[in-house]
Amino acid sequence: MADCIFCKIVDGSIPSKKVYEDDKILAFYDLEPQAPVHVLVVPKQHICCANEINESNAEIVAYIFTKIPEITKKLGLDNGYRIVNNCGEDGCQSVKHLHFHILGGKKLNGAMC
Structure with missing residues (x-):
């Protein structure tokens, strides 16, 4: 999508500090x-949000979750981390491109813990 910031990061027209x-x-x-x-993990294929995951693109989500342990090891998150996905306006999704947040580096607090 031409106006998607994450698509622009993927194609290199907007720089990012890459981890993987x-x-x-x-x-x-x-x-x-x-x-x-x-860290944010995004599929290179544009998928708007979790509601758009279907039989034809679900394999990318599984693939992301097979790569997260490799990414978190590289980040030194040996003591744990949190994975978050926001979907839609009420879910506070700010960029309409499926992405997963990896949060760590300290003991995280909050209701989800």
């Missing part, structure tokens, strides 16, 4: 971190 990249996904540091380590 292959032909299917990109992981990069969040510009407004909510934890000492805050």
Whole structure:
């Protein structure tokens, strides 16, 4: 999508501080971190949100979750981390491109803990 900021990061027209990249996904540091380590993992294919996951694109989500342990090991998150996905306006999704937040680097607090 031409106006999607994450698509622009994926195609390199907007720079990012990359953590991991292959032909299917990109992981990069969040510009407004909510934890000492805050990385976003996005599929290179544009999928708007979790509501748009279907039989034809579900394999990318499984792929992301197979790569997260590799990414978190590289980040030194040996003591644990949190994975977050926001979906839609009420879910506080600010960029309409499926993405997963990896948060860690300290003991995280909050109702989800």
